[in-house]
Amino acid sequence: MEELVPSLxxxxxxxxxVTAFFVTLPLFSYRAIPSTQRIIFGALLAWAMVYTVDMPVLEINGAYLLLVVKEAMTGLFIGIIAFIVMSAIQIAGGFIDFQMGFAIANVIDPQTGAQSPLLGQFFNSLAILLLLALNGHHMLLDGIFYSYQFIPADQLWPAFGQEGMVDFVIRTFATSFAIAFQMSIPIVATLFLVDLALGITARAVPQLNIFVVGFPIKIGVSFIVLFIMMGVMVQMMKKLFEVMIISMRDLMLILGGG
Known part of the structure; x- marks a missing residue:
């Protein structure tokens, strides 16, 4: 019984x-996965990790309750930083939809339950399929396992309130925003030139109803440019996955005091 209590x-x-990690982690936190299955998967993963992670002998007391709070915050923080990076895809879709005129046609994202732009939803689905094709879900699970090398379970107060952590979160968000801008700038710049041409046409030919003609032209040009730039979009998504994994590792280093 004395050996069972520390193991428990x-x-x-x-x-x-693990469960706090799954609450905010991209792909594993989506509503398309039933909560019961996520809980069972988290319990099985934790059961496998308890025999592979070097855990100290623990006693259930007041300090242990503080460790539980720390573990929950650690999992949430690491998952949130990954979610912030992945949200760049939604931001890029919002930029493009605004220029195309699709901003008024938001749809409900079945994965998060929030309203999402049309192209943002398309890019998000494509990114999830690409993440699975590249075994990115395995890398995310590796992040849970290797987090104990950076943030030991018996470390009571990680660096949640350090100034360096705030700067890191701001820089990560700025990097994600920059990647979103790079993903959307080919289509946004092209649509800006289309708007400029339509404005000149409206001034030259006042009889032409530019609002009726402009929307189909902008939508058609957008899809043509999107088809041409699809390879670049996929490469930017791969770069985004690399930024996500690196950001998770760097956050673990900061929380661990490294």
């Missing part, structure tokens, strides 16, 4: 970080 304490501590 270690398992509950690992389960707390």
């Amino acid at each position: 304490a270690a398992y509950l501590l690992i389960l707390t970080r």
Whole structure:
């Protein structure tokens, strides 16, 4: 019984970080996956990790409750930083939809339950399929496992309130925004030139109803440019995945005091 209690304490501590990780982590936190399956998967993953992670002998006391809170915050923070990076795809779709005139036609994202732009939803679905094709979900699960090398389970107060962490989150968001801008700028710039040409046409030919003609032209040009630039979009998504993994590792280093 004396050996069972420390093992149970270690398992509950690992389960707390894993389940908190799944709450905010891209792909694993989507509503398309039933909550029951996520809980079962998290419990099985924590059960496998309790025999592979070097866990200290723990006792269930007041300090243990603080460790549980710390583990929950650690899992949430690491998942949120990955979610911030992945949200760049939605931002890029919003930029393009605004220029195309699709901004008024938002749809409900079945994965997050929030309203999403049309092309943002398309890019997000494409990114998820690309992430699965590149075994990115395996890398995300590796992040859960290797997080204990950077943030030990018995470390009571990680660097949640450090100034360096705030700067890191701001820089990560700025990097994600820059990648979103790079993904959308070919179509946005092309549509700006189309708007300029339509404005000149409206001034030259006042009898032409430019609003009736302009929307089909902009939509058609957008899809043509999107088809031509699809290879570039996929490469930018791969770069985004690299930024996501690196950001998760750097955040673990900061929280671990490294």
